[in-house]
Amino acid sequence: MPERITLYTAKICPFAQRAEIALAEAKAEFTPFQIDLSNKPEWYAPKVNPASKVPAIAYGGPEVPPDQPSPESVKLAESLVLVEFVADLFPDSGILSADPVTRAQTRFFIEGVSSKLIPAWYAYFLRGASVDDLYAAAEYVQSLLPAEGFAVGTFSAADIAIAPFLARARVSLVNEIGKYPEGDGKKVWEALNTGKFARLGKYTEDLFARESFKSTFDEDYVTKAFSARFADLRSK
Numbered sequence: 301m302p303e304r305i306t307l308y309t310a311k312i313c314p315f316a317q318r319a320e321i322a323l324a325e326a327k328a329e330f331t332p333f334q335i336d337l338s339n340k341p342e343w344y345a346p347k348v349n350p351a352s353k354v355p356a357i358a359y360g361g362p363e364v365p366p367d368q369p370s371p372e373s374v375k376l377a378e379s380l381v382l383v384e385f386v387a388d389l390f391p392d393s394g395i396l397s398a399d400p401v402t403r404a405q406t407r408f409f410i411e412g413v414s415s416k417l418i419p420a421w422y423a424y425f426l427r428g429a430s431v432d433d434l435y436a437a438a439e440y441v442q443s444l445l446p447a448e449g450f451a452v453g454t455f456s457a458a459d460i461a462i463a464p465f466l467a468r469a470r471v472s473l474v475n476e477i478g479k480y481p482e483g484d485g486k487k488v489w490e491a492l493n494t495g496k497f498a499r500l501g502k503y504t505e506d507l508f509a510r511e512s513f514k515s516t517f518d519e520d521y522v523t524k525a526f527s528a529r530f531a532d533l534r535s536k
């Protein structure tokens with residue numbers, strides 16, 4: 301029986317949504333606590349995550365208010381570590397297959413997302429780098445997908461790793477929020493979902509329809525937060 305879980309999270313953060321999706325898939329009971337990233341509580345780094353980032357989990361220990369974390373709970377961080385932790389706590393969740401080959405395929409997909417897609421996305425979004433690098437990364441990810449279904453067939457940690465980033469890419473692009481040239485966003489989102497990216501588009505649609513994704517993504521909030529936080533990127 302898993303112990304008490306407190307998740308320190310923030311709705312804007314794609315890494316934090318990974319942990320939330322994993323917990324939702326596992327149907328885990330947990331206490332969520334929103335961290336305001338622009339005004340982090342002073343206790344957060346010393347008592348929860350020295351890196352001062354979300355997501356983080358306090359596991360076990362006595363029942364305490366989340367803003368008074370107990371030294372007796374174990375503190376864990378890094379989104380992909382937390383996704384695997386949830387998978388280990390809840391092996392029936394299907395987040396990580398019991399089959400060694402499927403587990404390796406899941407991790408290989410995540411590696412591609414981490415080393416190719418996410419850096420290419422941030423370079424385009426935050427620095428206005430070439431869209432060709434984003435398309436190349438998307439093409440690579442698409443090449444890993446099976447003909448239909450999720451990244452390794454059934455829904456897994458691989459899908460959890462990518463979905464929050466695709467969701468925030470959509471928010472950025474359809475609302476033209478980012479450093480890239482104004483007017484390109486909607487075209488790039490369309491391109492990433494149709495034509496030679498039709499398979500990626502169908503995969504994205506499947507991810508966004510997943511209940512664990514829908515219940516952990518507040519599109520209105522993220523859109524407003526992106527507008528506030530990144531609106532002046534182009535003027536810099």
Ligand SMILES: N[C@@H](CCC(=O)N[C@@H](CS)C(=O)NCC(=O)O)C(=O)O
Nearest residue numbers: 313314315337352353354355378379
């Ligand atoms: N590698 C970390 C990255 C987490 C991360 O960068 N989180 C951001 C928010 S999306 C954060 O908490 N940043 C600290 C801050 O904004 O001060 C993970 O996978 O969990």
